[in-house]
Amino acid sequence: STLTEPVSVTLARDARRVANNLQQIVVFNSNRNDPARTLRDWDLWGPFFFIIALSCILSSTASTNKSTVFAVVFAVLSAGAVSLTMNVVLLGGKLNFLQSLSVLGYCLFPLDIGAILCAAYSGKLYRSAMIFATLLWSSWSVYPFVSTAVRPSRKALAVYPVFLMYISMGLLVLA
Amino acid sequence: MAEEGQPQQNYSNPLTAFFHVVFKGSAIAFYILCSFFVSSFIIQFVVTVLLAALDFWVVKNVSGRILVGLRWWNEIDDQGESVWRFESLDQQSLERLNKKDTWLFWWTLYIAPGIWLALGLVALIKFNFDYLLIVGICLTLGVANIIGFTKCRRDAKKQIQSLASQVVTGHMASRLQNAFNF
Numbered sequence: 001s002t003l004t005e006p007v008s009v010t011l012a013r014d015a016r017r018v019a020n021n022l023q024q025i026v027v028f029n030s031n032r033n034d035p036a037r038t039l040r041d042w043d044l045w046g047p048f049f050f051i052i053a054l055s056c057i058l059s060s061t062a063s064t065n066k067s068t069v070f071a072v073v074f075a076v077l078s079a080g081a082v083s084l085t086m087n088v089v090l091l092g093g094k095l096n097f098l099q100s101l102s103v104l105g106y107c108l109f110p111l112d113i114g115a116i117l118c119a120a121y122s123g124k125l126y127r128s129a130m131i132f133a134t135l136l137w138s139s140w141s142v143y144p145f146v147s148t149a150v151r152p153s154r155k156a157l158a159v160y161p162v163f164l165m166y167i168s169m170g171l172l173v174l175a
Numbered sequence: 176m177a178e179e180g181q182p183q184q185n186y187s188n189p190l191t192a193f194f195h196v197v198f199k200g201s202a203i204a205f206y207i208l209c210s211f212f213v214s215s216f217i218i219q220f221v222v223t224v225l226l227a228a229l230d231f232w233v234v235k236n237v238s239g240r241i242l243v244g245l246r247w248w249n250e251i252d253d254q255g256e257s258v259w260r261f262e263s264l265d266q267q268s269l270e271r272l273n274k275k276d277t278w279l280f281w282w283t284l285y286i287a288p289g290i291w292l293a294l295g296l297v298a299l300i301k302f303n304f305d306y307l308l309i310v311g312i313c314l315t316l317g318v319a320n321i322i323g324f325t326k327c328r329r330d331a332k333k334q335i336q337s338l339a340s341q342v343v344t345g346h347m348a349s350r351l352q353n354a355f356n357f
Contacts, residue, residue, distance in 0.1 A: 004240075007237050010237065014232075045228075048228060052221060052224070066215070067215060067216035067305070070220065071216070075308060096251060098249070098257070099251060
């Protein structure tokens, strides 16, 4: 039982879970055909750090109103994740609320990388290319989870808003 | 971490109790005092929310286990349904827990979100919506722990009761057997 384990074991277990989730969702999914199984071990720490990171990066590169930018980005990302989940649920999809929050949060990781790279160098073409690439990566990661959760006829309805949110995030990073 | 064999008057897990309280307290204190020290809202936000998140983790994974012997988490089973899982120490260990520890644990668990609620009302009255965001997050984390541990405690009581009734029926069955064997 986990009641009597030392604290370091608990910490290590949670850290390993975040790393595992990150790898499974964003990099390479060993059970591509069964996304529900991948998400069995969801956690919200990863998404938490990624949202904060993205908000920090975007606000540090903003020329004016840094704190407003931060609060707005954070609020938009969280509200966006919540409403996207409601969208899937209302379309009759079978995705657990916290699970999908977890996935949407983890798929922000490529955008985080894109934002860091954009902050480093500010050539217009370079930035657009970076954002485009990371956007593709985000969308590619998130697609299997969302699409398998709803019926095939409703797939586009569920997937489209997700892409929209990531695209707008990408534009926000570009601007 | 074994409990020390100290008399019941003292805290038997002072380090854990300290950590249980320090993150909650510093989050609240930082939120209230931050405008005197730090001018950037971002730093205020990140530090407060980070402290609240750390407190959530510590309470859920460490002090809950050590101070009251309860643990809760959420799993998704094969059908995709979310299942609450609870773990609790057995009856004897539960009774051996230090009373001061448990008192501290439950009281601070309930009081901290209460304070956040009051702070949230203040922010609402002052129309500080970005501070309301901070309060909202800290409140959510606090309430999540309250719900989890209350459910866990209820489940533990139920388990103890069912175990007790099993023991009683087991006793009665063996006594009946003994009676019939003569």
